[in-house]
Amino acid sequence: MQIExxxxxxxxxxxxxxxxxxxxxxxxxxxxxxxxTSLPLYYTQGFNPRVKxxxxxxxxxxxAGQEEITLYFTEKxxxxxxxxxxxxxxxxxxxxxxxx
Amino acid sequence: MIDFxxxxxxxxxxxxxxxxxxxxxxxxxxxxISYPDLYEIGMSNLGLRIIYGMFNEFEDVVCERVFLPxxxxxxxxxxxxxxxxxxxxxxxxxxFEAVGFNLSCELNFINFLKILQLGGLAxxxxxxxxTIVFAGGIANPEPVADFVDLxxxxxxxxxxxxxxxxxRKYKDKKARLEALSGLDGFYVPQFYxxxxxxxxxxxxxxxxxxxxxxxxxxxxxxxxxxxxxxxxTPHTQIIHDRVPIEIxxxxxxxxxxxQATKLYKPYREKKVSTICNIAKNIYKNTGYENIxxxxxxxxxxxxxxxxxxxxxxxxxxxxxxLSLPSLRIDDSLGELYRKLLFLKKTSLTVALEATSxxxxxxxxxxxxxxxxxxxxKLIRSLNLRTIKLYLMLGxxxxxxxxxxxxxxxxxxLQHDTGLSxxxxxxxxxxxxxxxxxxxxxxxxxxxEKKIKLVLSxxxxxxxxxxxxxxxxxxxxxxxxxxxxxxFSSVILKVFESCGNVxxxxxxxxxxxMKECGVDYRNYLKSENDNYPWSFIEGSKISGLKNCEGx
Numbered sequence: 105m106q107i108e109x110x111x112x113x114x115x116x117x118x119x120x121x122x123x124x125x126x127x128x129x130x131x132x133x134x135x136x137x138x139x140x141t142s143l144p145l146y147y148t149q150g151f152n153p154r155v156k157x158x159x160x161x162x163x164x165x166x167x168a169g170q171e172e173i174t175l176y177f178t179e180k181x182x183x184x185x186x187x188x189x190x191x192x193x194x195x196x197x198x199x200x201x202x203x204x
Numbered sequence: 205m206i207d208f209x210x211x212x213x214x215x216x217x218x219x220x221x222x223x224x225x226x227x228x229x230x231x232x233x234x235x236x237i238s239y240p241d242l243y244e245i246g247m248s249n250l251g252l253r254i255i256y257g258m259f260n261e262f263e264d265v266v267c268e269r270v271f272l273p274x275x276x277x278x279x280x281x282x283x284x285x286x287x288x289x290x291x292x293x294x295x296x297x298x299x300f301e302a303v304g305f306n307l308s309c310e311l312n313f314i315n316f317l318k319i320l321q322l323g324g325l326a327x328x329x330x331x332x333x334x335t336i337v338f339a340g341g342i343a344n345p346e347p348v349a350d351f352v353d354l355x356x357x358x359x360x361x362x363x364x365x366x367x368x369x370x371x372r373k374y375k376d377k378k379a380r381l382e383a384l385s386g387l388d389g390f391y392v393p394q395f396y397x398x399x400x401x402x403x404x405x406x407x408x409x410x411x412x413x414x415x416x417x418x419x420x421x422x423x424x425x426x427x428x429x430x431x432x433x434x435x436x437t438p439h440t441q442i443i444h445d446r447v448p449i450e451i452x453x454x455x456x457x458x459x460x461x462x463q464a465t466k467l468y469k470p471y472r473e474k475k476v477s478t479i480c481n482i483a484k485n486i487y488k489n490t491g492y493e494n495i496x497x498x499x500x501x502x503x504x505x506x507x508x509x510x511x512x513x514x515x516x517x518x519x520x521x522x523x524x525x526l527s528l529p530s531l532r533i534d535d536s537l538g539e540l541y542r543k544l545l546f547l548k549k550t551s552l553t554v555a556l557e558a559t560s561x562x563x564x565x566x567x568x569x570x571x572x573x574x575x576x577x578x579x580x581k582l583i584r585s586l587n588l589r590t591i592k593l594y595l596m597l598g599x600x601x602x603x604x605x606x607x608x609x610x611x612x613x614x615x616x617l618q619h620d621t622g623l624s625x626x627x628x629x630x631x632x633x634x635x636x637x638x639x640x641x642x643x644x645x646x647x648x649x650x651x652e653k654k655i656k657l658v659l660s661x662x663x664x665x666x667x668x669x670x671x672x673x674x675x676x677x678x679x680x681x682x683x684x685x686x687x688x689x690x691f692s693s694v695i696l697k698v699f700e701s702c703g704n705v706x707x708x709x710x711x712x713x714x715x716x717m718k719e720c721g722v723d724y725r726n727y728l729k730s731e732n733d734n735y736p737w738s739f740i741e742g743s744k745i746s747g748l749k750n751c752e753g754x
Contacts, residue, residue: 122439124214129440136222136437139491139522153523166209193491195222195439 109146109156109176112186115201119168122197127162130171137193138175143186146176170201205294206286211277215440216243219269219291222437223489225256226292227266233371235259236290236297237304238270240315246271247436248444250498251306251341251360257432258364265368268292270303272315273322281322288322297323298335301371305352308341310684311677313348317699320351327696329353329394336377338367343463344636344737347684349393350692353381356389357740358421359453359468361429363389385414389421391740398689398736405688407739418740426453426472433485437492446494446527447486451479451511455500459557459568460639461596464500466742467637471504476511483515487524494525502528503540512543529553552583553592559613560606563599568639573613580620590624591617597654598632598646598678607654611661614668624667629658631678634728635685636737645682645728651675676710679728683713686727688736694720 118130125133135155138145147153160172175186183203191200208214237255239246246252252269259267268290273281281288287296297303303325305316316339317327326332328350339348340356356363367390370383385392395411409416423429435447454471455464474482483495495515499505515526531540531553556571558564564571583591593614597607610629618625631651634643646654655672662670683691697716702709717724 121218121220124208124218125439126215129215132441133439135493136491139493140488147523166214195220197220 107146107178109178110180111174111176112181112183112203113172113174114183114186114203115170115172117168117170117199117201118163118197119199120197122195123163123166123168126165127159130159131157133195133198134173134175137190137195140193141189143181143189144178146178206277206280206284211280212274213243213440215438216271216274217277217291219294221439223434224292224436225260225267225434227260229266229293229295232264232266233262233302233368234295234300235265235267235302235304236270236295236300237267237306238316238319239306240312240319241272241309242274243271243438244440244442247438247442249306250448250450251308253432253436254430255304255360255364256436257434258361258430259368261430262368264372268295268300270297270319270323272319278318278322287324288319298325300335302336302338305337305339306341307339307345307348307352310347310681313684313695314699316348317351317695327351327699332377334377336380343467344685344687344735344740345391345393346398346689346736347687347691347695349398349689350696353377353392353394354384355391355393356421357391357418358389359423361423362421363387366390382411382413385411388415388419390415391418393689396739400688404734405736405738416739420467420740420742422469423453423472426450427474427478431482433482433489435486435490435492437490444496446496446525447483447490447492448496448498449479449482449486450474450498451502452499452505456504457501457568457570458639461557461567461599461632461635463635463638465639468500473505476507476514479511480514480518484518487519487522493523494527495519496527496529498529503531508540509543512540516543552588552590553594555594557594557596558599558602558606559595560609563602563606566601567599576617577620580617583621583623588623590626591621593617593625593627595627595629596632597629597658598651600640600643600646602654604657607657608661610658611663615663615665618665618668625669627668627670629670629672631673631675633678633682633685636735637742641735642731642733644730645679647728648675648679651678679724680710680713683724683727686736687722687724688727690720690722691727694722 134157138155146156148156156176158174163169163171187200187203194200208217237252239249239252256267256269259265270288270290273288287298289296307316320327320337325335325337329337329352336353338354338356339352340360342355345355366387367384370380374380374383381392384390385395392414395409395414397408397410399406452471452473454468456471458465502508505511519526554576557567557569561573595610614625614627632646634640634645652675694716697719698712701716702712
């Protein structure tokens with residue numbers, strides 16, 4: 105059965121100590137941050153389901169800058185709600201700039 | 205400060221994990237704790253996390269962490285004369301009032317010295333004027349007695365309050381050590397004289413109020429004991445990247461080779477409701493994907509089915525994987541695994557130790573192998589990919605037939621289950637406080653023959669991965685766990701001559717032992733009651749006889 109998915113895009117800024125964390129780490133950080141919220145996460149289908157997310161261009165390790173990320177949910181989520189719920193779960197150095 | 209961008213895996217040194225505790229040092233007792241290995245390994249240790257959380261619960265204590273830095277950072281620190289620092293506030297180790305180490309793994313002794321040295325601390329206890337280096341998790345403290353000011357024998361949850369109390373009351377090192385040495389579980393080596401008189405270990409106290417004989421201390425109420433709910437969640441992968449939740453401590457079984465029976469006695473359990481509460485809270489605070497139910501033998505947990513049912517109900521929709529790392533094969537195996545299947549993928553691990561029934565009986569290992577084969581069909585249906593199997597060799601009463609039976613056993617198991625097998629074969633080490641602490645360690649030449657015999661019984665097959673532990677490494681492990689105080693000088697020599705090599709470097713150890721006039725075989729022969737650790741309560745004469753004959 106195909107579950108409908110709703111996407112929300114956000115732009116985040118990586119700075120401070122977070123510049124030492126790789127793209128792989130970023131997936132882990134966001135996954136856990138999202139799992140700490142009560143948001144209806146969309147998981148990839150398959151043997152080992154993961155929180156689905158997709159990334160724009162990755163930043164190099166040790167470099168500060170912005171990244172675009174798309175998150176997926178099983179229900180429609182208002183940008184404001186996502187921001188409110190995700191913000192308290194983000195580690196220092198990762199800033200949500202905008203949600204669309 | 206250091207520019208981490210030129211360092212490999214800088215994530216190890218940032219100290220910004222989710223739920224990290226950062227306090228100002230002002231007016232507080234600063235303590236640093238360590239598991240002397242790399243970050244990814246050290247952060248996987250449960251004891252360290254419990255102690256970190258407990259220390260930080262005290263408002264007037266600040267507890268931080270340090271791990272072994274990678275080779276590149278070590279060199280950089282030494283070249284730039286920067287002292288190794290704590291992760292949280294980047295404070296040099298020698299600025300802490302106490303630095304604590306988990307020394308449960310003997311092969312980390314060199315790492316432990318390296319951390320002291322890089323942190324600007326003198327290696328020998330007597331040469332350190334202010335800082336107290338304390339250690340725990342160790343069965344026989346004697347080989348490192350020269351380096352450690354204070355050991356805790358047993359489970360530190362019971363002693364941590366007293367420890368802090370003494371640190372509040374007294375401000376200088378000597379007064380603190382004197383006060384602590386009078387309390388149960390605390391052992392200050394320099395207050396005791398350890399000598400060998402006519403081949404017997406003799407142990408006297410030099411300071412009047414020090415405890416003697418020494419007691420090991422155990423948590424009385426495990427159910428109510430502290431558990432770190434604000435679980436430190438690294439932003440990068442660590443070796444055991446899951447939350448272990450302790451469901452029981454100790455083991456009701458009495459396998460002869462195992463230290464745990466006596467080191468964590470008696471067998472205690474947490475209530476189902478307590479465990480579920482812990483799991484719920486930790487999940488809420490971390491978002492972790494995997495929870496592992498930790499105990500030495502999960503099948504012995506009295507309400508294992510109720511526990512699993514409750515946890516599955518709680519976590520079914522949250523996509524949390526549950527694992528039970530220590531199930532025994534018995535009737536409930538299939539049922540339990542069927543339950544786990546509702547969650548994420550599971551793996552099956554069987555600590556069999558020996559494939560021959562008669563040898564297993566001698567080892568006190570209560571496993572009915574037939575159950576495993578009976579369950580084979582069920583295992584097939586479980587969607588598992590591999591079975592992990594633990595075996596051991598080098599036992600005193602082991603016969604050639606016992607060893608040769610390994611090949612046929614594995615073949616049958618693979619045939620019946622259709623799964624790939626990961627088999628790890630370890631060498632028996634007579635560990636202090638195990639029932640067989642007095643048994644001799646199989647000499648290297650014989651071990652070599654035994655391993656050849658096992659290998660000859662195996663047919664090379666796909667999906668059969670065998671790893672056998674290295675002989676020299678096991679012998680070294682045996683020496684380091686069984687040696688006396690004299691051995692501190694060998695450890696120091698090895699550290700000085702090649703502080704950068706791994707501790708498995710056998711020729712360096714041999715040379716150091718020769719130079720110090722130590723014959724390591726003395727530590728490995730069979731004994732009755734004359735051990736370097738005899739002064740600690742809990743050591744007993746082994747029941748096994750005739751073990752030297754072979």
